[in-house]
Amino acid sequence: MSRRTTLLTALGWLALAAALLGLAPALLSDFRLGLLAKYCCYAIAAVGIGLAWGRGGMLVLGQGLYFGLGGYAMAMHLKLTDAGPGQVPDFMVLYAGGEMPVWWEPFRSPVVTLLAILLLPVLVATVLGAAIFKRRVKGAYFAILSQALTAAFAILLIGQVKTTGGFNGLNNFQSFFGYSLYDPVNKRMLYFLAAGVLLASVALMAQLHRSRFGELLVATRDAEERVRFLGHDPANVKLVAYVLAAVLASVGGALFVPVVGIISPEDVGVGASIALVAGVALGGRASLFGPALGALLVGYAETSLSESFPGSWSYFQGGLFVVVVLLLPGGLAQALSALASVRHRVGGPPGGRRRRERPASDRTRPGPTTPQEVTA
Amino acid sequence: MSVPGRDYLEVRGIRVEFDGFVAVDGVDLTLLQGQVHFLIGPNGAGKTTLVDALTGLVRATGLASYDNQNLLDRPSHAIVRLGIGRTFQTATVFEELTVLQNLDIAGGVHRRARSLLRRRRGVPERVHETLATIGLTEQADRPAGVLSHGQKQWLEIGMLLVQDARVMLLDEPVAGMSAEERRETGELLHRIGQERTIVVIEHDMDFVRDFADVVTVMSAGRVLAHGTVEEIRADPEVQRVYLGHTVEGVA
Known part of the structure; x- marks a missing residue:
């Protein structure tokens, strides 16, 4: 990576930080800021998808699974602190006659909860990923498998009304680590937390x-077999990216709970997982800022379109996905770089060497850019 | 077997079967260090399959021992880590990465996992030497995709050098090269072959005659003859097989 790209990356990150930490809190109402905090949670998961899918070629259609692991871990902790020491969450009094399963108990501790948010996805993703990648499952089969896992997870949650709140999920949280969730100041603090974690995860991706x-x-994405003959097991390389993506999804899910105030099977199921991927595709999956920006944009579009055309969002989302995959496989990042190269050509010296070299460098641009590779 | 050790690759009774079809049928070979070995034979003789078996791409029975380890029951990447590298008939370099990055990535086997998380700083000594050895110093910062066919093959050999492969199995490295490039490749192989074991699968008899130290002729999954170029050319059995199957071998 040249010095110039490093500089551009740093500038881009600073611009994003200025927008999220300076501009947005100054301009937006508390309500809108709360929504932006929610989009940030999606964006954190999207950054991970950018790594696994954009850079690693694994179409992770089921990140809702990990989003849900982190989300439910956090939600259980919040329910338990709201209930107070030795007490049982309110919904269990209603549905389960006040009996709480043993595995809820550890989530009373904030330390255990935070560790679970980070380590649970590591454990699950390592076991699942190792089984999947060592068997050389890839492409569309991998995508279907990951989606089936998240569907199964959502069905499991719905079935366990007594322990997970079933279809309604866990909601009605009062406080977050001692801070009242009804206080607007604390809501702003949550926004800064979500935006800060998003910026940190983008910085991690840059590195x-x-x-x-x-x-x-x-x-490994471009020539898995060749990497094998460099002495690496491609399964391990992919596993690292997959586990990292899972952790980011889990952290996003954990922040989602206090920000939005509810986590239900609907937030972690197939639909939610595809919405995450759609944002990444829109932004440009292989680029650094694309996944995060795409997720923020899709989140914003979902809210504003649902406000003006209730009930039609899923059609918009489906249409968007199709259009991006067919016409703009590299996402908005591709459109921007194409625009930049056009301007370069128009503004540059006529007939210069650069001009003739352009098409060649376009052909060898990194990252999959054909629609067929989306499923690969 | 006086000195069992890293000096040679010992192949005993290797057999590869695909659904009843025997592609390699009990091949014995001893490949010594410091020699450029050529593996020749008509199409379908089992040359590439043999190399595939040695590098973990197809399942085989028998014994292939290097450094007192049997290669046959290991996965490909573990075989590479023992010091056995190979190239393929079509050059497979990472086209979007630069020549330098291609060589650097090949050195990954010798790096600790933690160093992988850092960015590349400077050019490792071995990469620098290799660039000079394969004559691509001037192309170091160009994407590998724009290299000529011959240069890509050299880059692949360079990647094996950075990988520090003690045994190099090269599948038709000079196919499609000009006469000049062939000569340069042959000289390159002899230069790097001093402390390595080099095995070349080849069809071009001129190239074999000019650069082979030892030649093994395969036919229908078996070793037909083994010896110097002169010995091979004088072998009536080899003449019969080559005249009967393909014309290009008779040079």
């Missing part, structure tokens, strides 16, 4: 992209 691991991951 990963330019690291040797980042190069190896892209090499």
Whole structure:
């Protein structure tokens, strides 16, 4: 990576930080800021999808599973602190006659909960990922498998009314680590927390992209068999990216709970998982800022379109996905770089060497850019 | 077997079967360090299959021992880590990465996992030397995709050098090269072959005659003859097989 791209990356990150931490809180009402906090939670998960799908070539259609792991872990903790020491969450009094399963108990501790949010997805993703990648399951089969997992997870949650709140999920939280969730100041604090974690995860991606691991991951995406003959097991390379993506989804889910005030099977199921992927596709899955920006944009579009055309969002979302995949496989990032190169050509010296070299560099641009590869 | 050790690759009774079809039928070979071995034979003789078996791509029975380890029951990446590298008939370099990045990524086997998380700083010594050895120093920062066919093959050999492969199995490295490029490739192989074991699968008899130290002729999954170029050319059995199957071998 050249010095110029490093500089541009740093500038882009600073611009994003200025927009999220400076501009948005100054301009938006508390209600809108709360919505932006929600989009940030999606964006954190999307950053992970950018790594697994954009850089690693694994179409993770079921990140709702990990989003839900983190979300439910956090929600259980909040329910338990609201209930008070030794007490049982309100919905269990209603549905389960006041009996609480043993595995809820550890989530009373904030430390255990935070560890669970980070380590539970590591554990689950390592076990599932190792089984999947060592068997060389990839492409569309991998995508279907990951989606089936999240569907099964949602069905499991719905079935366990007594322990997970079933279809209604867990909601009606009063406080977040001692801070009242009804206080507008604390809501702003939550926004800054979500935006801060998003910025940190983008920074982490920037480092990963330019690291040797980042190069190896892209090499694995583009020529898995060749990487095998460099002495690496491609399964391990992919596993690292998959686990990282799972952790980011889990953290996004955990922040989602206090920000939105509810987590239900609907937030972690197939629909939610596809919405995450749609944002990443829109922004540009292989680019650094694309996944985060795309997720923010899709979140914003969902809210504003649902306000003006209630009930039609899922059609918009489906249409968007189809259009992006067919016409703009590299997402908005691709459109921007194409625009930049057009301007470069118009503004540059006529007939210069650069001009003739353009088409060649377009052909060899990194990242899959054909629609067929979306499922690959 | 006086000195069992890293010096040679010992192949005993290797057999590969695909659904009843025997592609490699009990091949014995001893491949010594410091020699450029050529593996020749008509199409379908089982040359590539043999290399596939040695590098974990197809399942085989028998024994292939290197450094006192049997290669046959290991996955490909573990075989590479023992020091056995290969190239394929069509050059497979990472086209979007630069020549330098291609070489650098090949050195990953020798790096600790933690160093993978850092960015590349400077050019490792071995990569630098290799660039000079394969004559691509000037192309170091160009994407590998724009290299000529011959240069890609050299880059692949360079990647094996950075990988520090002690045994190099090269599948038709000079196919499609100009006469000049062939000569350069042959000289390159002899230069790097001093402390390595090099095995080349080849069809071009001129190239074999000019650069082979030892030649093994395969036919229908078996070793037909083994010896110097002169010995092979004098072998009536080899003449019969080549005249009967393909014309290009008779040079």
